[in-house]
Amino acid sequence: DQQVKQNSPSLSVQEGRISILNCDYTNSMFDYFLWYKKYPAEGPTFLISISSIKDKNEDGRFTVFLNKSAKHLSLHIVPSQPGDSAVYFCAASSRYGGATNKLIFGTGTLLAVQP
């Protein structure tokens, strides 16, 4: 049951350039989409999120775009820095009964930023 998909297992970019990580989903009932960054042997770290009622959210070097008609979201990192090298997970959740539901994760994309 792959409700959230990240089709690129890895991505390599040059320092200073833009990194674009992509994510597709199948469940139109998702209310929130989130990006997490993960280093080996550490827990996922929340990066940025977007509500389904928006199409863009920006926080510093990170911008998430949501295209609901295509069921697609992307994370843009600009400029990319070597410290951004990590696995990036896309996640989605739906809200019911006033509570926040489980996160459903994609398989992750390993980003390598070359100095």
Next chain:
Amino acid sequence: EPEVTQTPSHQVTQMGQEVILRCVPISNHLYFYWYRQILGQKVEFLVSFYNNEISEKSEIFDDQFSVERPDGSNFTLKIRSTKLEDSAMYFCASNHPGTGDGEQFFGPGTRLTVL
């Protein structure tokens, strides 16, 4: 900055033994979660917990698993009789309802190795 903590960082056990993984969520959070990540796979939801009861559990969370909030700060995951396939990283997460876009904050994880 408050953070989720987990102990132990690494647990090695024999097949059939009971293990208890411990978590201290962020103090003003009300929703608690356990996830796991088998090596090389995606992060998977196990269970959510609110108001001293399970809100939702996945099909992975069978009768061998249980969760408890024994006091005001700890949140535990017990596996009664471990199997080889329970070897994974186990992550605890927490969040507060109504804030942000449902982001959950993860602990550093416990690596469980079942021999």
